[in-house]
Amino acid sequence: MPELPEVETVRRGLEPAMEGKSFVKVEVHRPDLRWPLPKNFAARLQGKIVTGLGRRAKYLLADLSSGDVLVMHLGMSGSFHIFEEKAKELGRYYHERAKHVAHDHVVFHMSSGASVTFNDPRRFGSMKLVARDKLENEPLLKSLGPEPLGNEFDAAMLARACRGKKTSLKAALLDQRVVAGLGNIYVCEALHRALLSPKRLASTIATKKGEPNDRAARLVDAIKTVLQAAIKDGGSSLRDHRLTDGALGMFQHNFRVYDREGEPCRTKGCGGTVKRIVQNGRSTFYCPTCQK
Numbered sequence: 694m695p696e697l698p699e700v701e702t703v704r705r706g707l708e709p710a711m712e713g714k715s716f717v718k719v720e721v722h723r724p725d726l727r728w729p730l731p732k733n734f735a736a737r738l739q740g741k742i743v744t745g746l747g748r749r750a751k752y753l754l755a756d757l758s759s760g761d762v763l764v765m766h767l768g769m770s771g772s773f774h775i776f777e778e779k780a781k782e783l784g785r786y787y788h789e790r791a792k793h794v795a796h797d798h799v800v801f802h803m804s805s806g807a808s809v810t811f812n813d814p815r816r817f818g819s820m821k822l823v824a825r826d827k828l829e830n831e832p833l834l835k836s837l838g839p840e841p842l843g844n845e846f847d848a849a850m851l852a853r854a855c856r857g858k859k860t861s862l863k864a865a866l867l868d869q870r871v872v873a874g875l876g877n878i879y880v881c882e883a884l885h886r887a888l889l890s891p892k893r894l895a896s897t898i899a900t901k902k903g904e905p906n907d908r909a910a911r912l913v914d915a916i917k918t919v920l921q922a923a924i925k926d927g928g929s930s931l932r933d934h935r936l937t938d939g940a941l942g943m944f945q946h947n948f949r950v951y952d953r954e955g956e957p958c959r960t961k962g963c964g965g966t967v968k969r970i971v972q973n974g975r976s977t978f979y980c981p982t983c984q985k
Contacts, residue, residue, distance in 0.1 A: 695751065696875065697874030697876075703753065704747070707809065710807035711755065711809060712744075713743065715742045718802040719734070719739055720735070720801055722800075727816060727818060743755050743758065743763075750837050750840070753766070754828075761824055762823050764819075764821045766833070768818035770815040773811055774809070774810045777806055777808070836869070837869055838869060839872060841872050841874060841916050841919060848905070848913045851912065851983055852900075852905035855899050858896050860895050861894065862889060862898065863972055866881055877976070880949075881950055883912065885950045886919060887915035889985070890981070892972075934953070953978060954967055958980040965980040967979070968981055
């Protein structure tokens with residue numbers, strides 16, 4: 694499933710085609726994705742302007758001139774593709790039309806001249822219209838923790854969230870109430886950079902009073918560093934993720950531990966070997982030599 698870097702990469706790709714532009718026409722090829730689409734979905738969008746295109750955790754948020762917010766989630770296999778008719782006339786494309794057009798479930802025809810197609814073979818993605826003044830109470834968003842790249846996310850905040858937790862550090866970081874947007878890949882990568890074992894108790898990054906220790910500071914720095922690097926590389930393309938122009942994300946080539954079982958640890962001077970274990974039904978990759 695796409696994590697924060699992949700969703701942020703998609704947001705940046707959609708921004709030129711959608712932000713400040715209106716929906717000229719909306720095609721809905723089926724009435725549901727993961728859940729039914731909102732009633733009169735196409736009619737509620739047509740003619741409205743996207744006044745801003747943001748992101749919250751793994752959700753894309755399109756503010757509309759109507760006062761609604763279009764909340765979109767990519768699910769496991771969802772992707773947006775941009776096609777420009779004007780570009781076709783000039784012999785260039787933002788993206789070739791998807792081969793599996795049967796999975797092109799929603800198409801936004803924008804006043805920019807671009808067609809933005811949402812393709813989702815597994816249909817775990819979703820789209821929902823929420824009134825802006827009710828967004829804070831939206832069930833999909835209201836329980837989310839802080840944005841890991843936000844200024845307010847620091848060692849003190851993470852330590853408070855992990856104080857007294859009996860779960861593993863990895864499980865705590867995957868809890869969207871603790872920190873929003875992280876998934877299996879980037880938690881593994883951040884823990885390796887911070888030299889912290891995914892098996893250690895989450896509470897060990899805080900004092901008994903909930904104050905941060907050195908582990909919390911290292912971990913916050915590692916989380917921010919790995920997310921920023923992944924966004925710069927367009928995210929990670931392992932199975933379904935593509936940029937809006939059809940290109941692959943490249944961060945998978947810079948993984949230090951994820952999917953590198955049996956390979957030498959990349960920590961300088963370590964000499965250990967990457968190991969794979971299973972935690973809460975998910976694969977964890979780490980180096981038992983340098984991650985303590």
